[in-house]
Amino acid sequence: MTSPSQHFADQITAFDAAAAATVVAAMRADRPLVQNITNHVVMNWTANVLLAAGASPAMVHAPEEAAEFAALARALVINIGTLDQAFVAGMMAAAAAARDRKLPWVLDPVGVGATAYRNRVAADLLGFGPSVIRANAGEIMALAGVAGGAQRGVDSLSGSEAAIAAGKALSARTGAVVAVTGATDYVIAGARITAVPGGHPISQQVTGTGCAATALVGACLAVAPAEAAAVAALSLMKRAAEAASRTASGPGTFATLFVDALAQG
Amino acid sequence: MTSPSQHFADQITAFDAAAAATVVAAMRADRPLVQNITNHVVMNWTANVLLAAGASPAMVHAPEEAAEFAALARALVINIGTLDQAFVAGMMAAAAAARDRKLPWVLDPVGVGATAYRNRVAADLLGFGPSVIRANAGEIMALAGVAGGAQRGVDSLSGSEAAIAAGKALSARTGAVVAVTGATDYVIAGARITAVPGGHPISQQVTGTGCAATALVGACLAVAPAEAAAVAALSLMKRAAEAASRTASGPGTFATLFVDALAQG
Amino acid sequence: MTSPSQHFADQITAFDAAAAATVVAAMRADRPLVQNITNHVVMNWTANVLLAAGASPAMVHAPEEAAEFAALARALVINIGTLDQAFVAGMMAAAAAARDRKLPWVLDPVGVGATAYRNRVAADLLGFGPSVIRANAGEIMALAGVAGGAQRGVDSLSGSEAAIAAGKALSARTGAVVAVTGATDYVIAGARITAVPGGHPISQQVTGTGCAATALVGACLAVAPAEAAAVAALSLMKRAAEAASRTASGPGTFATLFVDALAQG
Numbered sequence: 205m206t207s208p209s210q211h212f213a214d215q216i217t218a219f220d221a222a223a224a225a226t227v228v229a230a231m232r233a234d235r236p237l238v239q240n241i242t243n244h245v246v247m248n249w250t251a252n253v254l255l256a257a258g259a260s261p262a263m264v265h266a267p268e269e270a271a272e273f274a275a276l277a278r279a280l281v282i283n284i285g286t287l288d289q290a291f292v293a294g295m296m297a298a299a300a301a302a303r304d305r306k307l308p309w310v311l312d313p314v315g316v317g318a319t320a321y322r323n324r325v326a327a328d329l330l331g332f333g334p335s336v337i338r339a340n341a342g343e344i345m346a347l348a349g350v351a352g353g354a355q356r357g358v359d360s361l362s363g364s365e366a367a368i369a370a371g372k373a374l375s376a377r378t379g380a381v382v383a384v385t386g387a388t389d390y391v392i393a394g395a396r397i398t399a400v401p402g403g404h405p406i407s408q409q410v411t412g413t414g415c416a417a418t419a420l421v422g423a424c425l426a427v428a429p430a431e432a433a434a435v436a437a438l439s440l441m442k443r444a445a446e447a448a449s450r451t452a453s454g455p456g457t458f459a460t461l462f463v464d465a466l467a468q469g
Numbered sequence: 470m471t472s473p474s475q476h477f478a479d480q481i482t483a484f485d486a487a488a489a490a491t492v493v494a495a496m497r498a499d500r501p502l503v504q505n506i507t508n509h510v511v512m513n514w515t516a517n518v519l520l521a522a523g524a525s526p527a528m529v530h531a532p533e534e535a536a537e538f539a540a541l542a543r544a545l546v547i548n549i550g551t552l553d554q555a556f557v558a559g560m561m562a563a564a565a566a567a568r569d570r571k572l573p574w575v576l577d578p579v580g581v582g583a584t585a586y587r588n589r590v591a592a593d594l595l596g597f598g599p600s601v602i603r604a605n606a607g608e609i610m611a612l613a614g615v616a617g618g619a620q621r622g623v624d625s626l627s628g629s630e631a632a633i634a635a636g637k638a639l640s641a642r643t644g645a646v647v648a649v650t651g652a653t654d655y656v657i658a659g660a661r662i663t664a665v666p667g668g669h670p671i672s673q674q675v676t677g678t679g680c681a682a683t684a685l686v687g688a689c690l691a692v693a694p695a696e697a698a699a700v701a702a703l704s705l706m707k708r709a710a711e712a713a714s715r716t717a718s719g720p721g722t723f724a725t726l727f728v729d730a731l732a733q734g
Numbered sequence: 735m736t737s738p739s740q741h742f743a744d745q746i747t748a749f750d751a752a753a754a755a756t757v758v759a760a761m762r763a764d765r766p767l768v769q770n771i772t773n774h775v776v777m778n779w780t781a782n783v784l785l786a787a788g789a790s791p792a793m794v795h796a797p798e799e800a801a802e803f804a805a806l807a808r809a810l811v812i813n814i815g816t817l818d819q820a821f822v823a824g825m826m827a828a829a830a831a832a833r834d835r836k837l838p839w840v841l842d843p844v845g846v847g848a849t850a851y852r853n854r855v856a857a858d859l860l861g862f863g864p865s866v867i868r869a870n871a872g873e874i875m876a877l878a879g880v881a882g883g884a885q886r887g888v889d890s891l892s893g894s895e896a897a898i899a900a901g902k903a904l905s906a907r908t909g910a911v912v913a914v915t916g917a918t919d920y921v922i923a924g925a926r927i928t929a930v931p932g933g934h935p936i937s938q939q940v941t942g943t944g945c946a947a948t949a950l951v952g953a954c955l956a957v958a959p960a961e962a963a964a965v966a967a968l969s970l971m972k973r974a975a976e977a978a979s980r981t982a983s984g985p986g987t988f989a990t991l992f993v994d995a996l997a998q999g
Contacts, residue, residue, distance in 0.1 A: 245512045245528050247775045247816075251941035256985045261941070262845070263775050266817045269849035276848060286512075287531045288555045290818045315527070318541060319534035409732060411516035411526070454729025455521045464984025467939060510777045510793050551777075552796045553820045580792070583806060584799035674997060676781035676791070719994025720786045 212368050216390070216397045219435050227428045227436035232258035236278035236426030240419060241265040241295050243285025243314065246412035249459075250281075250419040256466040257440065259423035267293035274301035278426035280309035281419050282334075284316070284325055292325055299332035308425035308433075310336040311380075312418035317346025330378055335430040337374065338383040338418040341367035348374040364390055368397065381430040385417055389438040393431040400435060402442035404449035410459045417441045440466065477633050481655070481662045484700050492693045492701035497523030501543035501691030505684060506530040506560050508550025508579065511677035514724075515546075515684040521731040522705065524688035532558035539566035543691035545574035546684050547599075549581070549590055557590055564597035573690035573698075575601040576645075577683035582611025595643055600695040602639065603648040603683040606632035613639040629655055633662065646695040650682055654703040658696040665700060667707035669714035675724045682706045705731065742898050746920070746927045749965050757958045757966035762788030766808035766956030770949055771795040771825050773815025773844065776942035779989075780811075780949040786996040787970065789953035797823035804831035808956035810839035811949050812864075814846070814855055822855055829862035838955035838963075840866040841910075842948035847876025860908055865960040867904065868913040868948040871897035878904040894920055898927065911960040915947055919968040923961040930965060932972035934979035940989045947971045970996065 237260045242250055247263055254261040264273040267290060274280060280302045282295050302309040311334035313326040326347060330337075339347065341364050348370035364386025371382040371392040382392040389400040407413040420440055424433035444465035452458035502525045507515055512528055519526035529538040532555060539545055545567045547560050567574040576599035578591040591612060595602075604612065606629050613635035629651025636647040636657040647657040654665040672678040685705055689698035709730035717723035767790045772780055777793055784791035794803040797820060804810060810832045812825050832839040841864035843856040856877060860867075869877065871894050878900035894916025901912040901922040912922040919930040937943040950970055954963035974995035982988035 243528070244509055244774055245516050247513075248777075248779055248941060249513055251775050252985065252989070255939050255941055262848075263773070263816055264845070264849070266819075266851060268819075269817070269851040272849045272851075286528055287534070289531075289533075290555075290820075315529070318527075319529070319537045321531060321534040321537075409520050411513060411520055452729075453726075454732040455517065456725040456728030456732075459517070459728075460725055460986040460990055461983075463986030463989075464982075467984045467986075508793070509774055510781050512778075514778055551793055552799070554796075554798075555820075580794070583792075584794070584802045586796060586799040586802075674785050676778060676785055717994075718991075719997040720782065721990040721993030721997075724782070724993075725990055 212397060215395070216399050219398045219400045219439060221439065223432065224436040224439040227424050227432055228440050230427040231423050234427050235260050236423060237262060237276060238279050238281060238419070238422045238426065239264055239273055239277035239298065240281045240422065241270065241291070241298055242281060242283035242415060242419070245285060246415040249412045250415055252463055253416040253466060254419050254423055256463045257420055257423060261419070265291055265294040267297050270294035270298040271301040274298050274305065274307055277307065279422045280307055281312070281422035282309065282329060283312035283314060283415055283418055284322060284329070285312070285314035285415065287321065287325060295329060299329055303332045308335040308430065310334060310338055310418055310421045310425060312415060313337065313339050313343050313347050314415070316343050333378070334380050335425055336381045336383060336421050336434050337378070338385065338414070338421050338434065340364070340414060341384055341386055344374060344382060344384050345370040364388055368392065381434050383421065383434040383438060385414055385438065389442070391431060391434045391438065396431070398435055400438045400442060403445045406449055406452065406455060406458050407445050409455035413441070477662060480660070481664050484663045484665050484704060486704065488697065489701040489704040492689050492697055493705050495692040496689050499692050500525050501688060502527060502541060503544050503546060503684070503687045503691065504529055504538055504542035504563065505546045505687065506535065506556070506563055507546060507548035507680060507684070510550055511680040514677045515680055517728055518681040518731060519684050519688055521728045522685055522688060526684070530556055530559040532562050535559035535563040536566040539563050539570065539572055542572065544687045545572055546577070546687035547574065547594060548577035548579060548680055548683055549587060549594070550577070550579035550680065552586065552590060560594060564594055568597045573600040573695065575599060575603055575683055575686045575690060577603050577680060578608050578612050579680070581608050598643070599645050600690055601646045601648060601686050601699050602643070603650065603679070603686050603699070605629070605679060606649055606651055609639060609647060609649050610635040629653055633657065646699050648686065648699040648703060650679055650703065654707070656696060656699045656703065661696070663700055665703045665707060668710045671714055671717065671720060671723050672710050674720035678706070742927060745925070746929050749928050749930050749969060751969065753962065754966040754969040757954050757962055758970050760957040761953050764957055765790050766953060767792060767806060768809050768811060768949070768952045768956065769794055769803055769807035769828065770811045770952065771800065771821070771828055772811060772813035772945060772949070775815060776945040779942045780945055782993055783946040783996060784949050784953055786993045787950055787953060791949070795821055795824040797827050800824035800828040801831040804828050804835065804837055807837065809952045810837055811842070811952035812839060812859060813842035813844060813945055813948055814852060814859070815842070815844035815945065817851065817855060825855070825859060829859055833862045838865040838960065840864060840868055840948055840951045840955060842945060843867065843869050843873050843877050844945070846873050863908070864910050865955055866911045866913060866951050866964050867908070868915065868944070868951050868964070870894070870944060871914055871916055874904060874912060874914050875900040894918055898922065911964050913951065913964045913968060915944055915968065919972070921961060921964045921968065926961070928965055930968045930972060933975045936979055936982065936985060936988050937975050939985035943971070
């Protein structure tokens, strides 16, 4: 009997830390304006994450202005964590503008699989061709229509390895780079799989660490192709989590020190 | 002349710390999925509070999915701090689903008494039979229709003792356990009143400590009956506030250390 | 060639620190109820800022209740950072109530100039006669219809000095006190310009420091005339930023310590 990671072991390559650092440095030098249509829970948190990392966030989601604003942005983030009709309309308008303007964008299908509404919104957004899809294993499996994803609210019960096959199918079907995050993160670009190790389990006790990863993918998309952007952003997350965990005394101080660590590089 | 607490002194029993700790431990062991329909101000904060305490929060409030999601949840929290039509529709759908499925749920009637809209929404929600109502003294008095509650925005000017009579009436009328929080918290189950002492006044300088208490009541409702769940959650709040206040240098560090303390507690 | 600040140097007076401290002390003694209709990103942050500084915040924005609640409040804050139709309706209802009741209020035109929708909402709100307009240089220039404001999302690329002329025009046209914040803040009341120096650049790495300044202007408006309130609030921000920056190790700890510093005065 083999584990999923053993099954794919010959296809997985380790990430290039120096290349990732170069992308992060380029993002910081550019300070790209990132349009961030995200959920109510993490708006403050992801704005602070983007600012600390060196990007310039703008939370603009009203359907009256989301598409117009996309013309000013260097990248777009769409996160479906909390939905309502106006937000969904803004997401669709912005995603359509991104497609038309060839603006790179990243989709975070939070909680897909949990309700029919989430499934429909996620499927509609997939139609606009995201550059990257970033999610946990359960969400990737739900999005790929693969059975076996034990979805538990917005947390994932499955290790990230369990979603590699689903991620490959999803990447092949959509053309997007698929980033599955977990104890080890996997960035899947067609047949190529890059593993990003590291981080710290205390991240799971802070809401929105996955959303933060998605936001940072958005920032890096402004300066790098999708696969390199995803690897760079996830590597930045892992390193900041490691640094913060060294002196944190719990999830509260961890979250604060994580933001500090993002700013230190 | 006697104070309200003197008046009820013979009816008030001290809480059982060991029983409360047992409930919290059971909640942590189960890691229940808690559907949390709460206000915009505290979504991030209460998600982090629930995660730190060991529960699994899900903020799902859209009317298109709130009822469907309730089928996955182990408990439901409804907090009316910030309202709009879509949120209210989602609250009603989720509360109806909770009633139909016998899912335990807790109502936080933030700011009831301040506007006619809040009064109407709170009254409508009461009709779905919450297991627990958690509020400050002014809100409990407003909700009970008792004159004399000097309501000041979302803060209470009255000591929690002032609402014991109103709380008893509200508990009798609705069948809910009523939790009045303040310097001392009182959990009222029909004629039985349990006092939960402790905590620290700096809690009042942090927004959403009441909302956090409500969210933790929700988490404990997944593993214990209403009265025991309310006592356990309020006791956990009090102990975490005491621990955080020992090293905090102000409300900013207090909030951070409070989250740390919940995870240790 | 002269810089904008040199051009206006003879018109700029230094602020009176003692007078500013008196206003802040009066606000703290009164603990005014401040209705805060603000954006999704900073609701938690500005509520905590107001509580730490000694005010009593209430986030009430639903069109069903925003005007009714204004009758209870001592001052009103309207911040257009994130918009949707219901929020905008609530803003207009509250602003109309403030005008009718002569309730002092402050407008934060976040991101004005970036989209037609923002420009329209900001122009409509101006019609209700804000007591103070608080914004960064790019936003003040956009609001004044002055060319040359290089607007970048919600951050400003122009030094605050660049907006002094636009601020004077805006103050003359609207009768409002105009507060332009940046490395140095300028409070413009007709022909009078007061400079508030100090602060720390790390503030720019935390989302919502401008929004926090606006919220504190609102709190001070409850106890002082517009010009004095603006100067006092901006001075409080500057001093708290200086105090927090002394021990912060990055933007995460800075934000936490900034809240502590506000509570210490």
